[in-house]
Amino acid sequence: MNPAAQHDLSPLALFLQADPIVKGVMLLLALASVACWGIIIEKIAATRRLRAEARRLASAVAGGTTPEGGLAAEVVAAGAREWHEGRDADESRGEYRERMERAMRAPLTTALRAAEPGLPLLATIGAVGPFIGLFGTVWGIMNSFSGIAASGDTSLAVVAPGIAEALFATAIGLVAAIPSVMAYNRFTTGFARIRQAAQASIAELAAGMSRRPAPGRSLRAAE
Template identity: 60%
Template sequence: MPPLTNDLPAPAAHDLSPLALFLMADPVVKGVMLALLLASIACWTVIIEKLATLRRLRREARDLAALASGERIPATLPDRADLGAAALRAGIPEWRIGQGGKETDGEYRGRLDGAMRKAVVGTLKSSSSGLQLLATTGAVAPFVGLFGTVWGIMNSFSGIAASNDTSLAVVAPGIAEALFATAIGLVAAIPAVVAYNRFAVSLAAVRQDALGATTELAHRLSRASFPTAVGEGRHPLRAAE
């Protein structure tokens, strides 16, 4: 008697690579995946830009602190766009006006400090742009991915009901496609949350350091007597030194 053989064809192996999962996904799930991928790209663009911005602001804050601690102030008003230049452009005109006859030393120093702090805050304001995108992506992306997963699983169950076949080979591809949307949502959300927390804390620290240096610079300016125009032969802080 000849041996029994199984002549049934082997089940076709499903391609579960990321590209295949995307191509086989439902149009709605594909839209969710594309939206999450675009959000992830945008977040990484913001992250790279903020790393460069944070490095620059830390250097400018150190320069401002050096200016407040005794470094020679330029003889002409700078036209740069850094923190120290912004503080000087706002403070030197107030220093030229001098202390009013009825103005106390504290009021005079407060006027200088207020003008320079306002300029420094205005310069720092643009550095926080893009953080809203990181916060929004970190909060929303997992739920958007979950929506894609729920939609894909619903389609998979509909296909199972139509084919009356509940074997794992039939169920697995559809569920894998659906879960891939959640995975993309997490890939977009996790770096966004980490980056937002890191940049929010770092920018707050730079802001605090810059404003502290600005107050010291205002105190240094307020101790200088006989205000004269910058660049007219007398250095503005020579009298205080």
């Protein structure tokens, strides 16, 4: 019988036959991969929700309607509170508009910050995952060479299983790291675009509100 046939090189067998340290590396990377996909699924939902709120805010600005519920309604309500307070006597229209924008940006910033946890972990997995896998590979190859030196047998049948186990650690590291890097870049770009779109709507809304006198309060200062 061919000695190579005696070795099972399936992923499960490679894990079970690996050195304890290499097994630990594989388990760590597998957990990192699971965490990565959990974050990705959660961020997909968060991105869709925030993008929908940004569209609702833009529609409210364009149509002059007040959204009901959600982040868009919170943003409009925050600006409306400042508008109802009116413009102070020593306040220019630009300062008045900036005050309303600042009030409306507060709930937007809070919502975006609430959606950001998990992104640093994606960046960390993407950065260190390949190196952790490489550590497992180097350790596994060192063990293989030690076994070769002890047995004195340099045939491929003896060398291949140990090297395969070692390289499997690098493969798991790449499986964890590649989606993490891609997801991190996608979500950070997506959140930045949502922020820009919402802030543009806020600026337009504040500019329109600043040109209208607040109800129940007269303008006490000329520009």
